[in-house]
Amino acid sequence: MLARPLPGVSPQERVGVAAEWVRVSPYRCVPVLSGGILLGLVTERSLAAYLCRAPDGPERRRWLEAPVEGTVLAPTAALHPLLSVAELQDALAAEGVEALPLAEGNGLYLGMIGAGDLVRELLRPLALPQLAGMATPVGVHLSTGSVAAGVGNPALVATGFCFFVAQFALLALLTVVTPYLPTLPLPPSWREAIELTLTGLVTLTGFLALIRLSPLAGFHAAEHQVVHAVERSVPLLPDQVARMPRVHPRCGTNLMAGMFLLGLGGAFTPLLGELGFVLSGLLTLFYWRSVGAWLQEHLTTRPATEAQLVQAIAAARTLLERHEASTITPTPLRRLLHSGMPQMLLGFALGVGFLALLCLLIPALGDVLRPHWNELF
Numbered sequence: 001m002l003a004r005p006l007p008g009v010s011p012q013e014r015v016g017v018a019a020e021w022v023r024v025s026p027y028r029c030v031p032v033l034s035g036g037i038l039l040g041l042v043t044e045r046s047l048a049a050y051l052c053r054a055p056d057g058p059e060r061r062r063w064l065e066a067p068v069e070g071t072v073l074a075p076t077a078a079l080h081p082l083l084s085v086a087e088l089q090d091a092l093a094a095e096g097v098e099a100l101p102l103a104e105g106n107g108l109y110l111g112m113i114g115a116g117d118l119v120r121e122l123l124r125p126l127a128l129p130q131l132a133g134m135a136t137p138v139g140v141h142l143s144t145g146s147v148a149a150g151v152g153n154p155a156l157v158a159t160g161f162c163f164f165v166a167q168f169a170l171l172a173l174l175t176v177v178t179p180y181l182p183t184l185p186l187p188p189s190w191r192e193a194i195e196l197t198l199t200g201l202v203t204l205t206g207f208l209a210l211i212r213l214s215p216l217a218g219f220h221a222a223e224h225q226v227v228h229a230v231e232r233s234v235p236l237l238p239d240q241v242a243r244m245p246r247v248h249p250r251c252g253t254n255l256m257a258g259m260f261l262l263g264l265g266g267a268f269t270p271l272l273g274e275l276g277f278v279l280s281g282l283l284t285l286f287y288w289r290s291v292g293a294w295l296q297e298h299l300t301t302r303p304a305t306e307a308q309l310v311q312a313i314a315a316a317r318t319l320l321e322r323h324e325a326s327t328i329t330p331t332p333l334r335r336l337l338h339s340g341m342p343q344m345l346l347g348f349a350l351g352v353g354f355l356a357l358l359c360l361l362i363p364a365l366g367d368v369l370r371p372h373w374n375e376l377f
Contacts, residue, residue: 004117008031012068012069028099029042032073040075041073042073042074046072076101080103099115140308140311144319146328147326158347161350166207215308218308219308222312224247225246226312230316246297254296264280355369
């Protein structure tokens with residue numbers, strides 16, 4: 001079904017509110033619904049006809065406070081959802097309009113459809129490929145493989161450097177604190193397995209908690225929501241994008257969750273031997289996506305602010321414009337460069353290099369860090 005789930009207003013809604021919905025609607029109209037049943041549309045034409053009769057001055061405000069029903073509600077034909085693309089086009093042409101609502105035979109509203117939707121359906125073989133995204137503390141980076149939009153390379157490199165700082169701080173804290181923790185009264189194999197597991201869990205949770213507390217979490221949510229909106233052909237409007245899920249199945253958080261679950265096999269090798277890798281492999285196979293989704297919902301994203309949504313929407317619109325104008329066939333290398341991952345890895349590597357340089361320039365710091373270098377990295 002091609003219909004877009006455009007929200008409607010009630011018959012008792014004020015004319016002024018309905019006019020604002022019409023202004024932001026991609027179809028320049030808004031359906032009027034009562035209990036999900038389509039009553040008609042508020043269109044620019046019906047609004048203009050009504051407001052042209054309104055007196056000037058304070059009296060006009062009273063007209064804007066009037067209910068939609070009986071003022072700007074215009075009856076309209078509704079299209080059946082089982083019509084073919086050609087039949088839908090014929091119906092739009094017969095009515096002389098760019099968009100019409102779709103409804104069941106009993107009047108149950110399903111959504112709106114316009115000429116642009118028909119064009120996208122006919123051009124489906126040329127549809128937008130899957131989007132790749134990357135969130136940074138200052139904005140969203142998006143790519144189709146052939147083109148990219150949003151924040152550029154400096155922001156991506158800086159994000160990688162910030163990840164290094166966060167990881168170094170957490171691992172340094174663990175390295176300093178661990179010798180002072182009480183030894184678990186367990187057999188050596190049990191104690192080693194539990195300590196390795198707890199170390200990995202604390203490091204991962206602490207790292208993700210730092211992300212949650214930073215602006216990156218809001219931009220991460222905005223990135224997921226705008227990608228969902230583009231892939232579902234939802235209008236790129238803040239109120240519509242805000243309704244999209246914060247969890248995305250292709251998020252790198254899922255990979256992080258899988259690596260952690262798989263790493264449990266190494267932690268339990270002293271206790272279970274090779275069986276630990278078998279069990280962790282099965283655990284990863286069945287639960288990496290669900291664990292990743294939980295991490296996305298509760299740690300790596302938080303509800304995006306309006307400003308963060310606006311930035312993500314602007315990046316998506318720019319990306320769509322560039323993709324439409326591009327004739328480049330993306331190579332694997334181009335996809336990799338546009339993904340933003342090499343830039344972030346470069347930022348992380350710069351952090352490691354900067355720390356190594358400090359150790360050379362400040363011998364005392366090098367003496368402290370050198371025995372723990374392998375533990376830190």
